[in-house]
Amino acid sequence: MTWFRALKETARSGLTVERKRLEPLIALRGAAGLAIVIGVSLTLFGPAVAASSAFGAYQAAIATFQRSWRPRPELALASGTSLALSTFLGYLTASHTLLFLALLALWAFLSGLSWAAGPTIGIIASSNVAIMLVTVTLPGSLADAAGHSAMMVVGGAIQAALAVLFPVRRWGAHRDALADALAAEADYARRLRHDPLADFDPEPLMAARDAATVTPRQARTRPAELHGARGLAERIRPVLASLADPAVGVPEEGPERDRVREILAAAGSILDAAARAIRHGEPVKIPPESVATLKTPDTGSILTGPAHRAARRLAALLRDVVETAGKPPEAELEPEREPEPEASPDAPKTPTEPTPTQPTQPTPLLRPTFPALFPAALRAMRAELSQGHASPVTRHAIRVTAVAAAGYLLGTWLPLGHGYWAPMASVMVMRPDFSQTYSRAVARFGGTLVGVALATGLVQLAHPDTGLSAALAIFSAGMMYLLMRTGQVAAQACVAAYVVFLLGMGGEQWTQTVPERVVLTLLGGVLAMIAYAVYPAWETPRLRNRLAAWLVADGRYAAAVVGRYADPVGKSCPDVRGALLAARDARIAWQEATARAKHEPVRHRGLSRAAAADAEETLAQLGRVAMLMEAHLPDRDATPVPAAARLAETLRKSTEEGAKAVRERRIPKWDAVRKALDEWDGEGVPDRVVRRGAGLLLTTLEELSDALDTTPPPMLVDGSQTASQTASQAAAQTDNGPQDPKGPTAR
Known part of the structure; x- marks a missing residue:
């Protein structure tokens, strides 16, 4: 792919707004937590502390939206606490340019390396570095800095408390992961009817395994239907393939193949029904015709040998899936036992398939506790460092460090004011791979233009005071929470408006922030794109x-x-x-x-x-x-x-x-x-x-x-194949x- 086409594709990807399932209740909960923090801070401490503490609650709510299987309160607390620590240490060195630059470089390098521990930790760490560049400018003294940091912790705690008190679709993500795995197997069964060699992407099963890895506390409260269905799904997949494959199953055409197609269609319907039941937490509604297909005694007279055993085993596994998903035990799917034909003494012995028993309570896959994450993250970061320049994560850390330091120096040197916008934009858009970095850079600049234009027009029309600016900032953040899954450009437009209103609440006029933000955001995005082109980590x-x-x-x-x-x-x-x-x-x-x-x-x-x-x-x-x-x-x-x-x-x-x-x-x-x-x-x-x-x-x-x-294969003069090929x-x-x-x- 040429550079022109690559830039075109990444720009199109960054500016695309996708149709996704919105989660308004979760967005409302995040906005409510932000409103509580801003309201309390405005009442007790004033606009400056409110603006600083709002960033803590804002970032903590974003952390709860990340694709992580850890409890949401843990993510909110970790985000608010780490941002408070970054802000306090940053303020201690903010008055000394070289010292602050060294701290910024260290923080940026560690945030880049943190991607080795997973994308959730990487996103939280990168956001902390970016937001720190803004929040260190708000306090006026050491005591104020300590107060601002404490309020950031409070903001994270409030978001965590709301996640506990007002859960939205508790275990919903885990249900979706397990349901997606069962639905993928249902689709696999249907595809095997027409293509006995159809491929199966194991990604849904791996995602379900990740979702099933829970903390000890989660293991005690997990719903019963999320306990054993994943293991059954793992066992169903090879049975489906074995039943359909001509090498070990039945011939490609004939009455046996027709019967196998009927069984596969029934299995797909039952797996779909189980997936719907688990996704919505309701009883399984099995199609009667599918049950009749699996219970008919004709199977034993049509299928023989390995194919017959696979059909019986599939019926037993489907029965266990239905019972695990919430159907009463009377939903019997296994056909009545047929007497096996007597085998010839000279026939080879084939291993028998035992009928699965009633599913037992499986041992849960345990995730390390939150304190145990730190040594695991350090080991992952050390492993990436040991690879040197061969590691994409290490290269990303070096790029982020160089760009953050260069952006801060350029922003300080340019006569625009608010020079932190440039490194902030760079850190927020940079990712370890090319396409995400470039698409996010385009989306951030485009979204900033849209958000700043809308916010500026509204400010000029309404001339909001402190209270109205706070309300508009909360509304913008809520819209960002609602639209963040639809694409970067929509989310960045809401972020730009949020920052304009939030800083306006602190007394800064739009004319003091908007022009600098647009120019410096463009500068930060260009620096990020140049850094990847100069020091890439091509895949x-x-x-x-x-x-x-x-x-x-x-x-x-x-x-x-x-x-x-x-x-x-x-x-x-x-x-x-x-x-x-x-x-x-x-x-x-x-x-x-x-x-x-x-x-x-x-x-x-x-x-x-x-x-x-x-x-x-x-x-x-x-x-x-x-x-x-x-x-x-x-x-x-x-x-x-x-x-x-x-x-x-x-x-x-x-x-x-x-x-x-x-x-x-x-x-x-x-x-x-x-x-x-x-x-x-x-x-x-x-x-x-x-x-x-x-x-x-x-x-x-x-x-x-x-x-x-x-x-190219060697050919004879007349175009025929060589003798060796034949x-x-x-x-x-x-x-x-x-x-x-x-x-x-x-x-």
């Missing part, structure tokens, strides 16, 4: 490393699954679960990286967009095949498969070597995996599902090599027996 050159990390994670997951066929331990395998979560994290990291790289004005440098897309699809299929094999893990009393242990070790080593080849821009080779499979065939195959899955693993790895091989295609068709062209790995 595009790191895509190969991200892809290699995903390959290693998928390889370890597949190796952990295959290894359990050599050492059967039943369905509870912590090593497999840990490898699965690591593979999901690597996939999400890759998706986020490609999304950021898409908008960067940088050449691909060895990994084209098409190759990246093909490699992503192939690695997703590798994880899907491993998941299919996980769905058929053997019971404890199953016969071990010694060859699986050698294959697992080979997979682990080969994918690590393949990842090294990806980083070095070479094509991975999988000869060792092919050799291990040949040795396995020589020893005999006890289970066709296991061997077929192992063969699919090799096929997907070879497809990954094909996706990364961007050299031979390789013939070998691929005969590998593991004849396969249909629309087999399990065809797309």
Whole structure:
């Protein structure tokens, strides 16, 4: 992407106003907390203290809007307290330019590094630095500074108290995360009806896992329907894929496939009903036709073997989901037991699937307490620092420090007054990635122009006094709380108006603040954009490393699954679960990286967009095949498969070597995996599902090599294929027996 197109796209993104679900009650609560703080401060201390303390309550309310699973009162208290500390220390050094500049540089560097601990902490820290530049100018003495800081703490405490006393949709975000996961699986079930190899993005399941990680206090008050449904959703996904996949399920066409399509449609309807019930906290309303589909005894006469067991297991899991979501136990979904046909003595033994029992109370995933966050944040920041310039977070911290110091010096040197607007704008718009920094810079300037124009016109018409200015400031803040999810430009317009009215409450005329704010906001945004262009942290050159990390994670997951066929331990395998979560994290990291790289004005440098897309699809299929094999893990009393242990070790080593080849821009080779499979065939195959899955693993790895091989194929003079190509295609068709062209790995 060229620079012109990148700037055009980021500008359009920054100026876009999206249609989002508004939360007026939460916005009203934040505005009410701000009104209480301003009213008390005006009555007891005067306009200066009111303006300063208002920033504490204002920022604390913004903290409660962040996408964090921590309790909202904790976020409000942390925001108000940290802003008070920053303001007090800033005031102590404000009279000495060099000393204050050193403190500003230190605070800016730490705020940049704080992004290593998560976006919520990064946003709060950046806002504290930006607001400190304004609040240090308000007190007139050390005692006043202490009073202003104390009122900021009070503002955060008031917002926290309102969040406790007037909760809006308590556990609403957690309900939405779990409901989104179930709805994603419902959509997955419906897509499997038409595409048995459909991909599933694990992001909703990972978000639900994050939401299910609660503090010990939250664990004691969490609603019952939020306890076990996520774990059931995790178990449903591989069963759905196993039921639909032609390799281990039923043929692609015929009465068995028709029956599977009916079961998948019923599963989608039931999962949707459970998602709606959990989202709104109401009983589950199951469509009767879906229940009839799952309870019909015809399933046992149509489906046999692994497909029949998968259908029974799916019905049992859906029953548990419905009961967990709030349906009385009489909603029986599992069909009546059908007598299993007697197996031939020579038939291979297939592991059985135990019927799930009544869901038990799972052990909650615990989040560290608030004091325990500090050592964890310090460890994360130290880890980023240890990477030096290779870390995007460290580069962001250096950029923020340089821009904040340069903006403060330029603002002080320019004969405009209120020089803090420039560094304030820079710190507020800068983010660790390119697209957000540039889009926020454009949005902040555009929103500032709109907000300042509206506020100025209103001031000229109404000539508000202190009380009316305070009311207008509260109204502007409330509108910002209401519209902040719709886009940056709308939120920044409300912020600009809020600051004009708030400073007007303190006695400053609009003619003293508006021109300087517009010019210096533009200067701060330009400085932020120049800093990223001069000292960037491009994601595009790191895509190969991200892809290699995903390959290693998928390889370890597949190796952990295959290894359990050599050492059967039943369905509870912590090593497999840990490898699965690591593979999901690597996939999400890759998706986020490609999304950021898409908008960067940088050449691909060895990994084209098409190759990246093909490699992503192939690695997703590798994880899907491993998941299919996980769905058929053997019971404890199953016969071990010694060859699986050698294959697992080979997979682990080969994918690590393949990842090294990806980083070095070479094509991975999988000869060792092919050799291990040949040795396995020589020893005999006890289970066709296991061997077929192992063969699919090799096929997907070879497809990954094909996706990364961007050299044009050699052609004969007449345009026909070479003999080696013809031979390789013939070998691929005969590998593991004849396969249909629309087999399990065809797309």
